[in-house]
Amino acid sequence: MPKVDKNIQPFLEKWLDKTVKQYVSHMDGRQNGGLHDLIIGGVEKPLLEIVLQETEGNRTKAANILGINRNTLRKKIQDYNIQCRDKD
Numbered sequence: 001m002p003k004v005d006k007n008i009q010p011f012l013e014k015w016l017d018k019t020v021k022q023y024v025s026h027m028d029g030r031q032n033g034g035l036h037d038l039i040i041g042g043v044e045k046p047l048l049e050i051v052l053q054e055t056e057g058n059r060t061k062a063a064n065i066l067g068i069n070r071n072t073l074r075k076k077i078q079d080y081n082i083q084c085r086d087k088d
Helices: 008-025 035-054 059-066 070-079
Strands: none
Touching: 008 035, 035 059, 035 070, 059 070
16 A cells, blocks of 8 residues: 555545445435445546646656556546646
């Protein structure tokens, strides 16, 4: 697991705890809530957009910051239909 800033981790854990509890409390036990896809999709696209914006569209830099392979980043950009400058 990557090293996470000790101040960021508790914030993310508290946010996730609150969010998941709210979502689960509103679910009917018979539903397939798709919680994993909901959270990943809701966080991943804006994360990619922000990092790409901060790297001025440099996919190599963005992939390094995100800790993913450049080809994986390219696929996610296509999957989420993210518009970014091709700067590599």
